[in-house]
Amino acid sequence: MRRIGIIGAGQAGLYLGISLVDAGYAVTLFSEFTPESILNGKLMATPNLLPDALQLERQLGLAFWDDQFPGCNQLCNDVCDSDGNLALVVSSTLERCWQAVDQRLKFSCWMQEFVRRGGELVIRTMTPRDLEECVQNYDLVVVSTGRGSLKTLFERDAQRSIHGKPKRHLAAVIVTGLKGESMAEHTIKLTTLPGIGEIFQFPFYDKSKNSSHTIFFEAHPGGTMDRFSQIQSGQQLLEVSKKLMEQLTPWDYEVIKDMELTDELAWLRGVITPTVRQPVGRLPDGARVMGIGDAVILNDPIAGQGANNATKMAHLVVQRIIDHGNRRFDESWMQAVFDEFWEYCQYANALADCLLTPPAHLQELVVAMAQNPEVARDYINGVNHPPSLFPWFFEPEETKKYLAQKNTKGVGSDYSTSQLSQTQLLVRAR
Ligand SMILES: Cc1cc2nc3c(=O)[nH]c(=O)nc-3n(C[C@H](O)[C@H](O)[C@H](O)COP(=O)(O)OP(=O)(O)OC[C@H]3O[C@@H](n4cnc5c(N)ncnc54)[C@H](O)[C@@H]3O)c2cc1C
Numbered sequence: 519m520r521r522i523g524i525i526g527a528g529q530a531g532l533y534l535g536i537s538l539v540d541a542g543y544a545v546t547l548f549s550e551f552t553p554e555s556i557l558n559g560k561l562m563a564t565p566n567l568l569p570d571a572l573q574l575e576r577q578l579g580l581a582f583w584d585d586q587f588p589g590c591n592q593l594c595n596d597v598c599d600s601d602g603n604l605a606l607v608v609s610s611t612l613e614r615c616w617q618a619v620d621q622r623l624k625f626s627c628w629m630q631e632f633v634r635r636g637g638e639l640v641i642r643t644m645t646p647r648d649l650e651e652c653v654q655n656y657d658l659v660v661v662s663t664g665r666g667s668l669k670t671l672f673e674r675d676a677q678r679s680i681h682g683k684p685k686r687h688l689a690a691v692i693v694t695g696l697k698g699e700s701m702a703e704h705t706i707k708l709t710t711l712p713g714i715g716e717i718f719q720f721p722f723y724d725k726s727k728n729s730s731h732t733i734f735f736e737a738h739p740g741g742t743m744d745r746f747s748q749i750q751s752g753q754q755l756l757e758v759s760k761k762l763m764e765q766l767t768p769w770d771y772e773v774i775k776d777m778e779l780t781d782e783l784a785w786l787r788g789v790i791t792p793t794v795r796q797p798v799g800r801l802p803d804g805a806r807v808m809g810i811g812d813a814v815i816l817n818d819p820i821a822g823q824g825a826n827n828a829t830k831m832a833h834l835v836v837q838r839i840i841d842h843g844n845r846r847f848d849e850s851w852m853q854a855v856f857d858e859f860w861e862y863c864q865y866a867n868a869l870a871d872c873l874l875t876p877p878a879h880l881q882e883l884v885v886a887m888a889q890n891p892e893v894a895r896d897y898i899n900g901v902n903h904p905p906s907l908f909p910w911f912f913e914p915e916e917t918k919k920y921l922a923q924k925n926t927k928g929v930g931s932d933y934s935t936s937q938l939s940q941t942q943l944l945v946r947a948r
Contacts (some may be wrong), residue, residue: 519544522839523656525644527551529565529621530811530828531662532628536578537836539637546656550643550666553626557725560783562621564690564722564732565825566590566706568902569614574833582627587723589617592705593898597884600712602766606888610898616706616720616822618732620692623725646671646801653805658839658847661799662828664812665790671799672809678794678867685792685874686715686818689746690734691755692724692784693777703729709767715743716820717767724780733759733774736820742766752785792817792870797856798849808852810835815863821870822901831859865904868912879914886921886928893924 522538524531527549535547551559567575572589575581591612599605633639642648646668652659661668706720715737722732737743743762749755756779764771779785795814799807811828838855839847872880887894900907910920921928 520658520839520844521546521656523652523659524548525649525652525659525661525668526663526666526811526813527556527625527629527632527639528662528664528811528828529625529825530664530813530832531660532625532632533575533578533580533829534660534662534810534832534835535637536580536628536632536635537832538839539632539635540578541836541840543839544638545632546638546640547629547632548640548642548644548648548652549629550641552641553629556629557622557626558783559622561690561692561786563786563819563825564618564692564734565621565819566616566618566720566822567829568616568822568826569612570902571826571829572615572617574829580628580631583617583619583623583723583727586727587617587619587721587729588704589615590704590706590720591615593708594705595708595710595887596767597710597888598712602711602714604769606884608884608887608894608898610891610894613895613899614902615704617723618720619723620725623723623727644668649807650801650803650805653801653807659807660835661807661809661813662811662832665816666813668799669795669809669813669816671801671807672795672797672814675794675796678864679792680871681792681874683791684739684789684818686736686820687739687744687746687787687789688734688736688819689749689755689759689787690732690785691752691759691777692722692730692732692780693756693774694728694730694780695777696731697773697776709770711743711766714738714741714766717743717763719770719774724784726780728780730780731777733763733777734819735759735762736818746787749787752779752782755785755787790816790818792867792874794867798852806849806852808835808847808855814856815867817867817870818874820873821866821904823866823870823904826902827863827866830862834859862905865908869901869904869907872912877914879917882921882928883911883917884928886924886926889928890924890926893921893926 521544525548595608597606709717718734724730909916
């Protein structure tokens with residue numbers, strides 16, 4: 519039986535580990551934390567899983583929360599003008615639900631499930647020296663430690679990493695007590711404030727198995743929203759969140775003004791510099807390990823791709839491990855699997871880059887989305903599979919052709935409230 523060692527019990531490592539155990543491999547998963555300490559620990563991220571990745575989880579029998587929490591079937595994007603006034607509303611039904619489950623609940627359950635299915639779980643914070651030992655004992659060692667320190671084993675790919683510093687400063691809270699909570703029960707809401715940032719609000723299945731909400735800020739560094747750097751507690755972030763929404767999205771303030779944290783650790787703040795790394799890591803003794811997930815393709819969460827990429831990459835790695843039979847997992851095999859994944863993932867990265875630094879033609883597209891529900895639907899559902907957005911979303915000339923096919927112009931070079939009546943937009947009563 520072939521032996522696989524996996525470092526990191528997150529989205530990529532757990533999906534990979536459970537799949538390989540099911541496929542008959544002897545798998546050891548090294549995690550720095552126990553399931554209990556993950557469950558009782560701090561919020562790490564607030565990912566929405568999209569339909570294709572959810573389907574992969576379901577095929578593995580890991581969708582433990584589908585019945586209680588199906589997720590969202592509607593996305594609504596309030597787009598403000600440069601003065602902060604609501605200018606456009608883009609809204610679409612989601613063809614299949616998106617779902618956000620607290621990673622603390624998910625990972626702690628999946629770790630137990632991994633052991634139940636026959637995997638070996640070792641609680642240890644792994645170092646490069648530990649990896650050298652691992653390489654002796656396993657046919658393949660995969661590093662899926664996310665943003666953890668082992669990522670430095672993988673050299674930065676300067677060509678594919680276009681950002682040298684974070685484009686947004688991030689903060690999120692998990693909350694309960696929103697007014698009219700049931701109204702927004704199945705809706706992901708995004709507010710875009712040009713030059714200031716983005717605010718996401720969506721239903722969230724929290725670690726206590728209750729349907730709560732997350733409010734997640736993506737602030738332009740140094741801008742009005744960027745007030746997170748000194749925050750030391752969830753209560754402080756909660757208060758700052760309320761003040762920001764009162765100031766920036768007063769139309770939403772009534773809904774959130776009495777919100778409370780679901781638990782004292784249900785908050786995060788941080789920064790991410792989007793980075794692509796080489797997939798083959800070199801250990802001090804010269805041995806090779808393979809990187810997957812955030813360890814090698816790290817994105818700002820603005821386009822909601824990281825956890826989805828982690829799952830899809832892990833899924834591909836499983837297929838290629840099986841295909842490889844009893845042959846050696848050498849450097850060229852690792853590189854080939856990564857290159858195959860990059861064929862897909864380059865579009866996920868391009869999408870995130872586009873949203874972080876919107877090109878001029880995006881404005882035309884956003885106006886078109888507000889005018890024509892078909893355009894909104896193509897974009898919003900395309901986020902699930904970013905190659906479907908190519909080339910029409912990314913290239914200005916192709917955007918023009920695409921809009922012509924849809925008989926839509928995307929009028930106006932600037933958002934203005936007067937466009938609301940011109941384009942007969944759907945503006946919900948507030
Ligand atoms: C605020 C926020 C919102 C997000 N929203 C979305 C979204 O909407 N959609 C989306 O797809 N993605 C989103 N993401 C990104 C997503 O959470 C990550 O891309 C995803 O979790 C990456 O999976 P991973 O397995 O690579 O890493 P992780 O899930 O981070 O797992 C890494 C694991 O490795 C462990 N580890 C680290 N170092 C060591 C070590 N030395 N030894 C042993 N174990 C170690 C860690 O404890 C952790 O459990 C968001 C991220 C943030 C921060």
